[in-house]
Amino acid sequence: MIETRNSIPRWVSLIYRYGQMYIGEHLKQFEIGRGQHIFLNALYREDGLTQEELADYLKIDKGTTAKALKKLEAQGYITRTVSEKDKRCNEIHLTEKAIEIKEDVRKVLTDWRERLTFGxxxxxxxxxxxxxxxxxxxxxxxxxxxxxx
Known part of the structure; x- marks a missing residue:
């Protein structure tokens, strides 16, 4: 049997999954799914990115990005508008609703980082x-x- 207990990929995977569970639980009150907070956080850093820029920055495929953004748009957290620079692209902008929860979202992410590095x-x-x-x-x-x- 292969020993995986001390495997780096195993620990990276566990940390990721525990983080997703923690963040998902703490953002549940805003109806933000586990995979959506990363899009909001990226837009908090730079609002107005195109869908393609977001996908590339986060290293997430375009289909998954489109699906997550569609849900965030339906929830009123973002708007998608055709880019003035390139009519083939949609720019993603935060709404007032998203800006109002920015500190809450950031606090959850900061709290997770502090818990992860405790000690x-x-x-x-x-x-x-x-x-x-x-x-x-x-x-x-x-x-x-x-x-x-």
């Missing part, structure tokens, strides 16, 4: 970030390499 020294937090960034770059590089084959 770690600043040095350990920095080291974890450096290692995860390197792993992220490796993942991106090899994923793109596989697509090119």
């Amino acid at each position: 770690l020294s600043e040095e350990e937090k920095g080291l974890a970030l450096v290692i995860l960034e390197k792993m992220g770059h490796n993942a991106a590089h090899f994923a793109e390499e596989e697509v090119d084959v």
